[in-house]
Amino acid sequence: MSGVYGRGEKIFQVIIHIFLGIFAVCAILPLIILVTGSITSEQELIQDGYTFFPKSIDFSAYKYLFQQAGQILNSYGITLFITIFGTVLSLVITPLLAYPLSRKDFRARNIFSFLVFFTMLFNGGIVPSYIMWTQIFHLKNTIWSLIFPNLLMNGFNVVLMKNYFAQNIPTELIEAAKVDGENEFGIFFRIVLPLALPVMATIGLFVGIGYWNDWTNGLYYVSEPELYSLQNFLNRMMQDIQFLMSNSQIQSGGQMAAAFPSTGIRMAISVVGILPIVVLYPFFQKYFVKGITVGAVKG
């Protein structure tokens, strides 16, 4: 971009800063409530309600969590492993599927595109999936059960990537490479992939968040605490609290509920759940932005 900006450009910049500022404030205020909620004393929450400026700061919610530090650390390890492994694997198979579908000279692309798209509309539900993954692939209570079911690749990401390839990889470039004697694999790895970094970074981000936040696989396929991912561990607690509080027929519900952590602790739990992403995200984003700028260099 040139260094000279007109007056219109300046006004434009001011306007987008204002808008983005508003969006950012809207995004962050509720999160501040989450953090202050987790460090406000239970008594103040109950008697005076929520506030941005608690009268007294109370870390007992975090102390409560610290007692489970062993489990939480182990769960972090599981989460980190599945996130990294799953994302990398996904970034191998997704573009490999998406790229041929974007090539107009791939004759079967319509059929396969439809097959990919169809998976977004229909699914068999949890029962057949569960039977397949546990009875044929024997994934129950293994770490693979946190990686393979559902999360590895989805039609949406394939279509997104295919769309990007179709739009942003000029056909002439591919033709030129062919003339130079590159085969299809060479074209894909040496020409297409480097140009696809923005979309790779985007899909990687989505898949990574998917793995980080997933707890349903763990809920169905894992019953051993050493395999609990962080979100699985946290969500079990949350879902059980909610279930027991709203299920009328469990006679001893009151007895169970008595042992449940209060809202402040539940908020602390979720802070613990997203904090690592907030810390790690900027590092990841370095590559993300780099990917984007590399993609933009060619013109």
Added chain:
Amino acid sequence: MKLKRVTAFCMAAVLAGSLLTGCSSGNGSEASQGNGEDGNPEEIVFAFQLGKTVDLEPIEEALNEILIPKINVKVNLEGYSWSNYDTQISLMQSGGEQIDVISMCPNFSTYLTNNQLMAMDELLDEYAPETKELIGDEFLKSTSKAGSIYALPVYGVKTDVNGVHIRKDLVDELNLPVDQIKEAETFEEYLENMDLLTQMFQTIHEAHPELVLVPSSQNPSSFRVTEIPFTDTLGDDLGVLMDGDDQNIVNMYESEEFKTLTEYMYQWNQDGFILEDAMTTQEAADTYLKNGRAFGYFETGSDEATMEAKVQRTTGYEVVWKKLTKPFVTTNLVNNSAFGISTTSQHPEAAMKFLNEMYTNADVVNILDFGIEGVNWEEKNDGCIGYPDGVSADNSTYDIGMTWYFGNTFLAKTWEGDVPVNVDEAIANNNSARTSPALGFTYDSTAVSTEIAAIGNVTSQYLPGLLCGFLNPDETIPEFLDALDSAGIGEVIAEKQTQYDSWLAENK
């Protein structure tokens, strides 16, 4: 290229095929592992609900140290999340995964309806006569259908009634006439209690407007004031037997009694006694008591001292807990929590032997309840148990708080600070309590599952507001009844009546 496409489709077909065969063969293959005959212990899987992240392996080992020498059964414990439990069990059963002993809380009748449970009469006679004797025919009827027993109800106190907690300092300060609350034997007496409560709440409200009454949780049905005494809800509130009529099943929501009780709630709410966020709060009622926002709440229980001690321990406040009615034993109360054998079980005998231990062997019950002696608990003075040195509620590796859950609850040891259960007295109370004329009747909702599905949405729309007093009964009840009618409550009641009539004919 055509060829490739064909190959792809073939692969899909093969895969789908292997899916089908995989499941059917899965059923058979697992039977081979370990059978009691050749000396290896038979392995069974025991699935139950578990709300805490706990490593069950040491517990399993401790149990097997007892079980293998005694009955030659090795048990695998699998604790599943409360919120997902029923789904998980049906997944395991439909997938052919091994599962032998199932806990049910509180959906016994659903399991029965879906044919998830094995009839256990012969097994019970052969492998668990003591347990059968212990629970008794009267209670076993609640887990029976057409003369066959399908599950064992948890053996314990069955005389839980609705009661009210009120902070003791307020009772003393304002001289509240709590002793005038009586264990009602009729609806009229119950209404006298309601009037008395209204007066007391008024007094508290005037002296301490900052204090409110809290439902026991977000869930309206545990706001049990509106439970009509001596009415058997027959499992799901849809079609009930009212006090004084043991023949005709009626719509409880149409009754004068229901209306009267919701009017109390509405009045209490109008007068400002009830927590404004009662319907949506995410906190348990005792959290409000603990933090000085509530003067009391309703909770079911059977023993004053136990209830008062429990609340004092969790909230730090001394309270008075008063029963509002006499006990009334219904099918639902008995089978609310029960254990059965999966229809898919390949080891029903071993499963039954294990169940027998859970009802008769105090060591087994105490391991399940409290964990391992010396690690999770140790004997203290006066026959109580408590944490060993260096262990506390914060770092205990078990401590699941489910003494009311496993098998024979009378075999559980008493935790320090709890009030010991007088077993003889409790059993005597169980036996002397008034019972519902429909005790032992369970109904199969299969024929009306469409209607029940629609009704589920109607009740969750109207009931919470009525039961917490946020909706005016005069306006809302007619609307509610219309919605119930169009959802098909008539068919449900008719179906229940048919089944009840034939049950009556069989059992009279």
Added chain:
Amino acid sequence: MNQRIKTKKRLQKQWPFYIMIIPGMIYLLINNYGPMAGIFIAFKKIDYGLGIFKSPWVGLENFEYLFKTDAAFTMTRNTILYNVAFIVLGTVLGIAVGIMLSELRSKAKTKFFQTVILLPYLLSWVICAYIGYAFLSKESGLLNSLLTNLGFQAVDWYNDPGKWPVILIVVNIWKGIGYTSIIYMSTIIGIDKSLYEAARVDGATKWQEIRLITLPLLKSTIIMLTIMNIGRIFYSDFGLFYQIPLNSGTLYPTTQTIDTYVYRALMQQNQIGMSSAAGVYQSLVGFILVLAANMIVRKLSPDDAMF
């Protein structure tokens, strides 16, 4: 002869494509197509004693509860209207934020705003519900303490169905905007920069650049995302519609959707046949609508059709 050589040559050209798609197609085959075989469960009454394959067929009985009462109308209307609102607002705001993010001139700022706007996407719905409660609770909520401090009447948010369409739309945008804007942003950033240079030389204003270059190039992404959303128009985000209103009964007229209805209907029943029926119904409607939408797109702009 000639024909055969041609075919052979074509195959030679095509085979690398087939190799590339193998891992992905195998995964879809296993993960998605395998379980689809289980759709038959929707037409059975499952009897666990017999196993799912031998359970009796019940025809369309499992579908009946979806159409049983007036609730059928309310939930279908709500599901569709909310989805339309989400598609329109989500697209417009997603593009707007995407463009704004890509126009920022400092990398640090892009980084900052992008991270912050994406944060809500990382929270689970249960937690969002707690946050919502912190704002909307009648006696301890922030909004009511603000209102009363300003001298207004406190509002009973969880008992006022009229306010919920706005609340739910705001919450959905709040949570999802980071995600959609990143999709658009990555497409915008991939746009050939020389196009903008050329436009600037011609004296185009910023607004003209956006209108004449960016938006037309986003067209196919917009069409693609919209078609995909149409396919899910009978689905609703269970977390949003169940957790955020805290299951408050009085709000059903404006918060009940097909997914929440199904959940509440089957809570006590555990009928996998009936829940599977709901999925089949939702998918089928989505499928038909997508085919229609794709046909229209194929007529108007063949390059942008999905298949």
